[in-house]
Amino acid sequence: MKMNFNNIIIGVGLIVSLISCDLDKVPLATLSPETYFSNEEELRLYSNKFYEDVFPEADDVYNDRADVIISTPLNTEISGQRTVPATGGGWDWKALRRINYLLQNSHQTDDIAVRNEYDALAKFFRAYFYFEKLKRFGDVPWFNEVLGSDDERLFKPRDSRSLIADSIIQDLDFAIAYLPTAKDVYRVNKWTALALKSRVGLFEGTFRKYHGMADAEKYLNACVIASEELIDNGGYALYTSGSTPYRELFATPNARGQEIILARHYNQGLNLTHSVQNATNASTMGRPGLSKSFVNTYLTTGGLRFTDQPNYNTREFVQEMQNRDPRLAQTIRTPGYTRIGGGAAAPNLSFTVTGYHLIKYTMEQIYDANDASINDMPLFRIAEIYLNFAEAKAELATLTQSDLNKSVNLLRARVGMPALNLEQANTNPDPYLLNENTGFPNVPEKNTQYMGVVLEIRRERGIELVMEGHRYYDIMRWKAGKLFEKPFLGMYFSRLGDFDLDGNGTIDLCLYQGTRPGSSASLFMEVGQDIVLSEGNRGHVVAHGNISRKFDEVEGRDYLYPIPSEEINLSNGILKQNPRW
Template structure:
């Protein structure tokens, strides 16, 4: 087909769905394949859309067993709340079509070096796109060319997971070999470079290796160990390069918090970030999400809070009485990242001096998040309004790559103390935490992290202890960065979704100073008693305004009346293919356990 119209990159922000993705065309214009893709500027402008359409721009609000909102996600509700959609459901190929459009026309560029560079950019994003699809659906059709309405491949069956992964590896290896370095890419960390490609490789190979290991998935081709080794090698190459360093000003009480709250992405640690800017009116909602009661009322769960170690490196859950410890006691002398992830006694907004207590009216667990919460003067003083946050959001940062490296080697059985010292222990050094000792961890695995009530029951073997500790570190360091649910899936740890969702512990009616400033912040009173009049305090009646797990005392149990169905081990690790897609293409088989009423 001659003179086929193309999608200009910035117009790709609007999503299309279903098979229409392949045949919808933009209105006739003067820009055609014959006169476009000729210069590096053309290629750059066209590829700009990939960043918007493929990267996750709101990782801070993804729910899991350690982070919930007022309305639970379908994944957290389980059972019949998860249905086969008629359309949508993540089965969209618009972004891939635009990637393949660039790849099909890049040779028209008169600048040979630019053609190689943007081929690498496109292949990076194609690997990223397919990583999301494999996570969600398993086997998916592999397309490496732009399709049109008369192409028989529109109706092909799903390709094997191994074929897709093999092609993803080919794409990412090309990107690693041909993308510019950090120094060559002057827009770093906002454009992909060689190191971002290594980070992506470490991420998707770790996912695939652990998924196959824990799901006991054997396919013709490479085994789980192959992918884990690929992950370890890619991560180690990036770590050893010395191109990136963990952000630190030698202030362990603030550095973790400031990394995520600063207006501009830190180029030492952020390998790839998404740019937000007040002047360009490009915003996200992270600050208002945790401050405004209509924006979800998010909260960390007590299960996650329990996993933060004491400041001396000992386990909180080894302390006597940890189960019923009230808030001001449980948060004392903990890993400094706890006080940089939620409001704890002494908390104040960046640049402010007023001490603020956790606000139970905006956090359903009481553990109110502060990650990504900016200085109140940011965004022209509008940052607390809906969709007015402007701190850049991470896509890849060095800490994740370090954790990928440690976990891959631990799962392979090749981890050494030296490996931990240049990965997990570097991360701990930032916040002044004692180092993880491999021998000690394996000699005494944490029973909390391996329990059916709180942890992972399928981690076994000689490296059980250190694997559990790396998972602890990952949950804490990467909280609100969009990893947790995917981690549970690849670890075959869906039972964690079934575990209880609890918040702060209150021993009963009374007055509580949660901020540590000597002032009463929260008052709880029993049904039938007169409502206390306490100035500037949050006042709640037990049983109506606030529900406690044991009636007159216990954990905050906001979701007590929500019917949750157990995670379906035979179904819920993959998502269903929408009904309309299977109707249009009968060669698409449905994922196990999902009944869409179609039979071909």
């Protein structure tokens, strides 16, 4: 994968000087504070590397695999086959060392305003770095300065989760105070810092609430305050142009700064590309597709629950796609789908293990090739902040209809969906989402008053943010890991034979057993060989039915990753392993 950030070419000497493998390596003499960090240009050049080192690559954003996007092979987190690595496993600190080195030496700059701005930028990236560590490992050591190779603090114990979370918030508060307010979809600013604080507050608040930890309300309130400031004062709004605005927000080369607060930049002319379109339009890239259980959560166009309808789970594709939330047809191929710059196209089951063929980010067919996509990849957008705000207030039991109208209902209005009504949601919670066999485990009974709207906001979050890298850690913070044990199903087929999947009168798929029949289908699949159905010669497409998945919740084991064994050995046992790893 070929990538950089912000179209910046950093001098070879600076790149060499930035190379370091471990937290305890000292900088090369070519980057000594006596000769560097003396002006804004040097601070800018040095800090440009943070964008590349800290932010996720495109694969990590769109490759949003958990329970809603199923692909092959399954991630080990989902299949329950994680093991303790000897090294690696996300326990990497070199980016932090670079960040702390700037903070330790920025005093060489005489201009206090410049120094504050770049300290704020560095603290934003330190907060982002540590937030990823917090989500992954829980307690981790907090380092806020560069340590030498003989410093005994290199082998300090893990600091408490509270210290890490509070330190992240403190760094973000400094960043919010001193970062510029000018919008730039490719540069971190005050609004980006508020967006990250919103995300951190929601994650930590709900994680603590659902995992039985103290101070959940403190972090949920931090989310609400940051979200509301960004919503009220940031000047961002949903992109609403065109006939399919949700689809068009993503199916474009350049990030739409009206809605997207920060994006990772890609540009074919600069050889900065990724493979999102190849992943969804090839038979060799994991064949991702939406799960049937997730497709079921899309409401009807009238705002009614699809799963309240009779026989909802055994409707064949053309029938089940009728009169649904328009975001469904702007996320997967449905009857009437037309490729940008091309013609009609039915779902291709050789490209998706579930049959629900993804189109989010899909542009002209020329981008189907490997490493050919040039879409900027959104990292923060105002839609997420709307959802963070609403969810945090619902979990605090302070959500009002007015709050919904300035957040979730803007998302629904963009695609012509009816507004979410707070009273109706709470008096009539969705039994599908509430049922542990079809919906979310561990919905707390103590939240009964707002339980219905919490479920509706989760529905909205899944639909609005699918393929944007949020789902796995949403499941972790909701303590809903048992979702990964449920069967991963796809389209329903009532029989073998020919199928017109887009309803245009031509045969797109032939399912058969034994001898291949004569058919005008464009794709033939032998049941039991090329595809598995849940009831033998009919039923739902089954993905990974041969894998017995187990999510271990004892002592919260699978909600955190293991620390590499070599790191524990090097610390002489001072560094302790996560529970039951």
